[in-house]
Amino acid sequence: MARVDDCLFCKIVAKEIPATVVRETDTTLAFRDINPQAPTHVLVIPKAHHPTAAALADEDPGLAADVLCEARNVAADEGIEDAGYRVVFNTGPGAGQTVFHVHAHVLGGRDLRWPPG
Template structure:
């Protein structure tokens, strides 16, 4: 897989506005926010997209999703709610070939989303 902007952020080669980091996951504010709170959560062990997650270690997948929930709580989004978005592939508007979750909050979301 080609190196992505997320690889460079995780490696410390590019700056980010980190909101959470541990040995498995990094969460940082999106540079083009679509809501008052817009944070990206990326696993440090690279997975290309949501399709590939089925081949990932289930423990690592669980840690990733558990951390997405934890970060949303750390951001204070539990009371009003929030949206988690996983874009997959070209039609799903995935712009970086690296699995990542968008946490969007602090405003009322619309439906349908697309």
């Protein structure tokens, strides 16, 4: 599995940094965000390092699908699937991406306004 030594999320995948893991598959890891923006705020990441959603889509569309499927599974496990939830990929610094290991934010458990900000 590709890894970048100074990547925070690669270190979480390697269990070098603790996280509150809620789901794990062979290809993905889902854990609670340390700065939640909603009652449910879980990050779903591929275990292999890809810096952005665009890079992941280009380099491994099957893995991109795994991330999206796991986002849905997180919503089901967290009990927010029927009420509604949001899946957000911030891609690039202008969109607010601060960790350059692609990650999907699964947000729910409250009304989510539009536009998001």
